[in-house]
Amino acid sequence: MSERIAISVTVNGVVRQAEVEPRLNLADFLRDHLRLTGTHIGCEHGVCGACTILFDGATARSCLMFAVQADGHAVTTIEGVASPDGTLHPIQAALSAHHGLQCGYCTPGVVITLLELQRERDGTPIQETELRHALSGHLCRCTGYQGIVDAALDVL
Amino acid sequence: MAFEYAPVPLMNTPAPLFGQSIRRLEDDALLRGKGRYIADIALPGMLHATFLRSAVAHGRLLSIDVSAAEALPGVHRVFTYADLRPSLTCDRIPLAMPSGAIRFDVDPYVLAKDEVCHVGEPIALVIADSRAIAEDAFGLIGVEIESLPAIVDPRLGLADGAPQARLDCKDNLVARMTAQYGDADHAFAHAAHVVDAQFHLHKGGGHSIETRGVVARFDAEERLLTLWDSTQMPHQAKRMLVKTLGLDESQIRVIAPDVGGGFGPKFVFHPEELAIAAAAMLMRAPIRWIEDRLENFTATTQERDQYWQISAAADADGRLLGIRGRLIHDHGAYTPYGVALPYNSATNLLGPYVLPNYRLDISLCLTNLIPATPTRGAGRPQGTFVMERLLDRLARKTGLDRAEIRRRNLISPDQMPYRTGLTTRDGGAMIYDSGDYVESQRRALNFAQWDDFETRRQAARKEGRYLGIGLANYVEGSGRGPFESASVRIGPSGKIVVTTGAAAQGQGTVTMLAQLVADVLGVRPETINVIAGDTAASPLGLGAFASRQAVTAGNAAHRAASIVREKILQVASSWMEVSAEDLELADGRVRIKGAPQMGRTFAEIAGALDGMPGYALPAGTSPGLAAANDYQPSALTYCNGTHVAEAEVDPATGVVRLTRYTVVHDCGRLINPMLVDGQVIGGVVHGIGSTLYEMMIFGEDGQPQTGTYADYLLPTADVVPRIAVHHMESPTNLNPLGIKGAGESGTIAASAAVTAAVEDALREFGVEIGELPITPSRLFALLKAAR
Numbered sequence: 001m002s003e004r005i006a007i008s009v010t011v012n013g014v015v016r017q018a019e020v021e022p023r024l025n026l027a028d029f030l031r032d033h034l035r036l037t038g039t040h041i042g043c044e045h046g047v048c049g050a051c052t053i054l055f056d057g058a059t060a061r062s063c064l065m066f067a068v069q070a071d072g073h074a075v076t077t078i079e080g081v082a083s084p085d086g087t088l089h090p091i092q093a094a095l096s097a098h099h100g101l102q103c104g105y106c107t108p109g110v111v112i113t114l115l116e117l118q119r120e121r122d123g124t125p126i127q128e129t130e131l132r133h134a135l136s137g138h139l140c141r142c143t144g145y146q147g148i149v150d151a152a153l154d155v156l
Numbered sequence: 157m158a159f160e161y162a163p164v165p166l167m168n169t170p171a172p173l174f175g176q177s178i179r180r181l182e183d184d185a186l187l188r189g190k191g192r193y194i195a196d197i198a199l200p201g202m203l204h205a206t207f208l209r210s211a212v213a214h215g216r217l218l219s220i221d222v223s224a225a226e227a228l229p230g231v232h233r234v235f236t237y238a239d240l241r242p243s244l245t246c247d248r249i250p251l252a253m254p255s256g257a258i259r260f261d262v263d264p265y266v267l268a269k270d271e272v273c274h275v276g277e278p279i280a281l282v283i284a285d286s287r288a289i290a291e292d293a294f295g296l297i298g299v300e301i302e303s304l305p306a307i308v309d310p311r312l313g314l315a316d317g318a319p320q321a322r323l324d325c326k327d328n329l330v331a332r333m334t335a336q337y338g339d340a341d342h343a344f345a346h347a348a349h350v351v352d353a354q355f356h357l358h359k360g361g362g363h364s365i366e367t368r369g370v371v372a373r374f375d376a377e378e379r380l381l382t383l384w385d386s387t388q389m390p391h392q393a394k395r396m397l398v399k400t401l402g403l404d405e406s407q408i409r410v411i412a413p414d415v416g417g418g419f420g421p422k423f424v425f426h427p428e429e430l431a432i433a434a435a436a437m438l439m440r441a442p443i444r445w446i447e448d449r450l451e452n453f454t455a456t457t458q459e460r461d462q463y464w465q466i467s468a469a470a471d472a473d474g475r476l477l478g479i480r481g482r483l484i485h486d487h488g489a490y491t492p493y494g495v496a497l498p499y500n501s502a503t504n505l506l507g508p509y510v511l512p513n514y515r516l517d518i519s520l521c522l523t524n525l526i527p528a529t530p531t532r533g534a535g536r537p538q539g540t541f542v543m544e545r546l547l548d549r550l551a552r553k554t555g556l557d558r559a560e561i562r563r564r565n566l567i568s569p570d571q572m573p574y575r576t577g578l579t580t581r582d583g584g585a586m587i588y589d590s591g592d593y594v595e596s597q598r599r600a601l602n603f604a605q606w607d608d609f610e611t612r613r614q615a616a617r618k619e620g621r622y623l624g625i626g627l628a629n630y631v632e633g634s635g636r637g638p639f640e641s642a643s644v645r646i647g648p649s650g651k652i653v654v655t656t657g658a659a660a661q662g663q664g665t666v667t668m669l670a671q672l673v674a675d676v677l678g679v680r681p682e683t684i685n686v687i688a689g690d691t692a693a694s695p696l697g698l699g700a701f702a703s704r705q706a707v708t709a710g711n712a713a714h715r716a717a718s719i720v721r722e723k724i725l726q727v728a729s730s731w732m733e734v735s736a737e738d739l740e741l742a743d744g745r746v747r748i749k750g751a752p753q754m755g756r757t758f759a760e761i762a763g764a765l766d767g768m769p770g771y772a773l774p775a776g777t778s779p780g781l782a783a784a785n786d787y788q789p790s791a792l793t794y795c796n797g798t799h800v801a802e803a804e805v806d807p808a809t810g811v812v813r814l815t816r817y818t819v820v821h822d823c824g825r826l827i828n829p830m831l832v833d834g835q836v837i838g839g840v841v842h843g844i845g846s847t848l849y850e851m852m853i854f855g856e857d858g859q860p861q862t863g864t865y866a867d868y869l870l871p872t873a874d875v876v877p878r879i880a881v882h883h884m885e886s887p888t889n890l891n892p893l894g895i896k897g898a899g900e901s902g903t904i905a906a907s908a909a910v911t912a913a914v915e916d917a918l919r920e921f922g923v924e925i926g927e928l929p930i931t932p933s934r935l936f937a938l939l940k941a942a943r
Binding site for chain 2: 021023024031032035036037038039040041042043044045047048050077078079081082088092095096097099101102103104105106107108111128129131132133135136137138139140141142143144145146147148149
């Protein structure tokens with residue numbers, strides 16, 4: 001397993017180059033190699049959604065991808081969501097205002113999914129049922145989802 | 157469906173903050189991905205650990221050969237029990253809580269010694285340069301195990317001639333006890349109505365989205381072991397490490413960093429916590445172990461099965477005369493928690509009702525499964541479920557409305573405080589301190605439009621839909637002792653630092669404590685630094701369990717802050733030559749009322765109380781602007797509430813969809829209603845999971861068949877209803893703040909209310925549900941049998 005492959009990934013707008021083992025998954029690459037630890041690992045089998053990132057603008061489970069698959073692609077993680085001046089994104093602010101997070105472990109993945117949803121909706125209001133369906137790929141054990149739903153309804 | 161629930165968190169506003177939904181201080185870092193969870197901690201020179209675990213439920217461990225694994229490049233060491241034992245003071249981890257009912261010593265080993273008793277039990281610990289290499293080594297470890305018969309069903313485990321779940325215990329009855337008062341048999345002999353029922357209640361795991369994990373570092377120069385631990389109980393972990401490693405209290409520090417959910421299992425000190433600590437001392441290198449999800453299914457304690465045979469007796473008016481029966485409880489293979497789980501079930505069965513006579517015989521059976529320990533609700537939901545289902549069956553038998561039969565049996569407010577016939581598990585009287593249970597039910601029925609339900613049912617029925625409604629009342633003893641610690645300290649920097657033995661896993665403990673202290677000291681909560689979950693910050697502490705931290709740590713912090721406030725006033729009064737009554741605290745200063753420019757900063761006062769060599773302290777005070785308090789609750793304080801659920805059931809498929817959910821919740825005075833709502837709603841959804849989705853399945857050989865979230869279903873956003881929470885505030889006089897716990901109460905009534913709604917939706921089929929969770933296949937089978 002000593003073979004290493006050179007990759008170049010644009011992460012939160014910055015080109016990052018590394019040599020990685022082929023078996024290294026993208027979540028571990030972001031967390032352990034780039035020290036972007038906001039992307040969390042909850043199940044490593046693609047169900048819980050905590051590791052969700054934007055991959056070329058679309059949500060993806062970083063635990064189900066290899067780092068080498070990201071070569072030449074662009075990744076956005078939770079660390080790249082707030083404005084450069086530190087202002088929270090409205091989705092992040094709404095989650096706090098509606099108590100949409102408790103332990104915070106699932107939160108980065110939820111934020112990323114809501115970012116994609118917001119872009120897709122492009123200002124078209126969303127019904128609660130539809131929103132809940134969109135969030136159904138995230139497991140949250142703390143909130144019962146209601147604060148997350150209320151935050152999203154507020155912003156989307 | 158329009159509910160009035162609309163949390164409107166307010167921005168920080170001037171005191172009093174008590175009772176206001178201020179936003180959480182924890183949120184900002186967590187929202188940016190700047191939390192610091194256990195897997196985010198990376199130390200220089202850190203090595204990685206994995207555990208080779210038993211693949212069989214029961215067996216004799218004959219031999220382990222680690223030589224090939226240790227030869228693999230990147231592997232530093234493979235530890236077995238024999239390797240670690242010389243570093244330990246004892247063979248087993250002395251976990252068992254004191255209980256005279258426990259017959260055998262079934263404390264766990266750090267790694268399996270000569271017998272494995274459940275799938276997932278750790279056998280060997282691999283230390284390597286990376287986790288991947290450590291996992292590569294698994295295949296090179298030679299383990300020889302002679303398979304033995306496994307006990308999976310506790311009913312079979314208690315049968316005559318059953319195989320032993322553990323070779324060192326002559327039978328499987330690990331504990332037996334009886335909860336009783338009055339004369340149940342006499343009550344049954346004189347009853348107008350009797351109902352008999354059998355229930356198989358399954359409750360799942362904690363399933364925090366962050367698994368467990370440990371990072372250990374031993375500094376040989378200072379002889380200091382630091383353990384970062386994703387735990388609810390850092391002080392308990394430290395106590396266990398002191399006992400087992402032979403270090404003294406000054407040589408161990410345990411830190412719970414940001415913890416990604418607890419829900420019970422992180423209360424338990426697991427063998428991995430000791431193994432990683434011992435290995436870090438032996439290796440002289442920092443070591444990190446992060447549990448993967450499969451390990452979480454097989455090696456993290458979980459709550460599981462109870463089998464009830466139970467009967468209720470009532471008079472002609474539907475008033476309860478007695479309940480009697482038997483509970484068989486699946487205990488698992490070891491005892492990390494004593495008998496608390498089934499005892500909570502037995503005591504919480506009483507609920508908010510007058511029950512004159514009671515006898516429950518409880519048998520705890522050893523099984524070859526991971527130990528059963530509390531998850532959110534901790535056995536109470538099962539007790540509540542049994543009582544509420546018995547009341548519904550009595551309602552059917554007597555012809556009374558389900559709400560009416562409850563109303564007739566509820567403890568009335570003029571009976572408060574109400575002493576039940578039972579004792580709590582520490583032997584104290586079980587006394588309900590305050591609450592208006594009748595009003596709670598009345599309000600819940602009103603909010604849920606119970607009286608109009610038949611109209612909704614009929615309208616749905618005309619569309620071919622089957623709607624049902626269910627009701628459940630509950631109590632929960634909260635704020636368990638013996639104590640919790642907090643200190644409030646201001647140094648010459650002027651920074652207010654609150655430390656506590658409490659530990660947080662998402663409850664908002666930091667905000668709650670800052671809110672209480674900010675009120676007392678007249679500052680904004682965000683200016684306060686709260687340190688929780690670090691044994692170096694608080695010499696004493698317990699941690700998170702039993703819905704207790706607002707009650708215990710909240711009162712401790714409030715008391716400590718009040719002492720600091722008095723000291724500030726005393727010094728300022730002396731310095732400024734004004735009476736303390738003419739002073740006020742605001743914005744980090746003490747100042748003269750009506751002349752706010754005349755004042756002193758906390759920093760100045762703290763600086764003076766820090767002392768100058770050879771000079772007296774001002775105003776005859778004691779040194780330091782600080783106070784500590786260990787708050788000791790005199791008894792449990794009982795919160796209560798009522799849940800009403802509405803469900804739609806598809807008889808063709810057995811699929812249940814929850815359509816409405818109403819909660820009336822009374823936990824005394826609310827410190828931060830938004831946080832309490834979050835606890836209640838999260839708790840209800842946990843209960844919905846136990847009722848409809850979560851099922852840990854084992855084969856007859858003890859092999860887990862649900863090891864992913866594709867097999868084991870947690871509730872998701874699309875299947876849970878909007879939950880309307882309404883508060884009552886019956887203060888308790890058991891603590892100065894009048895508060896009660898709220899962490900688990902949401903879970904306690906959910907199974908009962910949802911099951912009632914499902915049964916009610918199918919009432920024309922006469923379906924009686926005796927088994928949780930209510931999966932579509934189970935419900936379909938019941939419907940098929942009923943037709």
